[in-house]
Amino acid sequence: MQALSHGSVLPHVILSCLLISWTEQENKATMVHYGRASTIWPRTLEILDQLDLAEGLLQIGFATRDALHFRDGHRIVGGFLFATRMDKLGVFPTVTFLQIRQRRTEEHFTAALKDQGTHQHIRTRLESFTLEESAENGYPVTVQARNLDNNELFEIKTKYLIGADGAHSTVRSLAGIAFNGERTTTRWIRIDGVVKTTMPNPRCLCSIDSKSHGQILWVPLDNGVTRIGYVFSQELLEKYGGLEGVTEKVVEEEAILALQPFKLEFLAIHWFTTYGVKQAIAEKFFVQDRIFLAGDACHTHSSGAAQGLNTGIHECLNLRGLGRKSLLESYNEERKPSAQKASSYFNLNRVIDNDKTISMLISGKYPPRFQGRTEHPRYDFIVLPMSENILLCTRDILTENFLNAEGTSTIMPGERGPDVYLTCVGIATPIRLHQVLKNEGKFNIVVFAGNPLLSHAALEGLNSALAAPTSFTRTFPAERVFRFTTLTAAAGDGVTDVLGVPPFGGGCLYFDAESRAHAMYGVEVNRGAIVVFRPDGWVGCVVPLEKVDQLGNYFGHFLVPVSGTPSRP
Secondary structure: OOOOOOOOOOOOOOOEEEEEHEEOOOOOOOOOOOOOEEEEHHHHHHHHHHHOHHHHHHHHHHOOOOEEEEEOOOOOOOOOOEEEEEEEOOOOOOOOEEEHHHHHHHHHHHHHHHHHHOOOOOOOOEEEEEEEEOOOOOOEEEEEEEEOOOEEEEEEEEEEEEEEEOOOOHHHOOOOOEEEEEEEEEEEEEEEEEEEOOOOOOOEEEEEOOOOOOEEEEEEEEHHEEEEEEEOHHHHHHOOOOOHHHHHHHHHHHHHHHHOOOEEEEEEEEEEEEEEEEEEEEEOOOEOOOOOEOOOOOEEOHHHHOOHHHHHHHHHHHHOOOEOOOHHHHHHHHHHHHOOOOOOOOOOOOOOHHHHHHHHOOOOOOOOHHHHOOOOOOOOEEEEOOOOOOOHHHHOOOHHHHOOOHOOOOOOOOOOOOOOOEEOOOOEEEEEHHHHHOOOOOOEEEOOOOOOOHHHHHHHHHHHHHHOOOHHHHHHOHHHEEEEEEEEEEOOHHHHHHOOOOOOOEEEEEOOOOOOOHHHHOOOOOOOOEEOOOOOEEEEEEEHHOOOOOOHHHHOOOOOOOOOOOOOO
């Protein structure tokens, strides 16, 4: 997470920004260590990998690659289906997704923050905040918080306030942001425990059709634990006298009945919950460029498609230290369509709208558009394995001129940059592109140099253009916001010997001798291209080698020039 900066560019650090999710009211040392969000999709793993956080999670989580569906004790077609175009996922997501209980994820993140010197305030509650844009000290947000251990009230002055404080967000309430949505009468049970069963492949993601308990969710978790989910119908509520009668023994007995004809035995129960399904979305995600919402604070949905944890992480990655006010305003325009519905241009996942359909199917009901059908619902629905979200700059920032200049690449701005293996210079060991493009809060400018024997003239021109006084690397603080990487569709013993010119931008060169990266990105080896990756790994811009000057226009839309250079109006 980086702080936002209005009118400046910040390095990859947390600075002058209060993230309310780090001011926890609950005592993490004593609270239950089980339950809650558990699924991390491949795209989120990619994000965490670029932050050096994925490997530790993979060590303690459970990787799932397949899904099975059962009815009447037999495997059938239906249930969880996975989105197509897995070829676009590249190298890293060979693991379909990772299952790990939220408390263990939190512990991993907290340890990583501690290593970086970031302190988490436990047992702290936000009381109020004030916003004074005219503050001379540059910290216009004043937060009043209470230490719940000693009841002391204290103040924090900050540049920005990010409310990642859940569905009942205090930040959202104090900011007066409406939270509109629908609450259904459906209630679901989730129970985590160690089990024995006669169901085939119990350490695989499974779903089971049930005439009495909706669609049963079966999820293998970390440490040999399994999560079972089922619908707790109105009939069951009446059977047990309402929610007060829903005990651990009740949810255990109903889980055993729900799984029939498979046998089920609980060796241990770690956690269970019953909850209602609600889809809601905040009227806006930010206030006056200073107050932002993220995660459940700005949108809630059921757990049916496992989107909550993932979308929250993606939102945090969208909050960047980039500069102009126009970029801050783009946060609302980027995230709200992602959470609510598909973009008319990119046709991505309808998180809220899809969740309404998915939650009805799981509950054993047909969505309104299928009313009147009499056969048993097959519960066929797609779960996108990347938790797709529209993450490109708005059209005012990313203009039509940059959507794909002259067909330079088959990758379009606004798409995720796929992973691919490269080769290190000298030692010839393989390395993944995403390992090279670490998330350090900078734009990664990747020069696909093609085969230098064929693209030599363009490479010479690029070298001269970057050295010119008018280069965008002189206009903006290059060391703080840009990092260059060069890929050649050729190999050899030395960088200059292969490339023919010094490495661009002082960055590193990697060999793509078999042209796998060039092919993945659709770059011709005789032409080359420049692909700009946003700090979050999404493609922001694609230009030909000979038109590097267009990058000045692209970055000029949202970066603030260094002192003494002309500013884009």
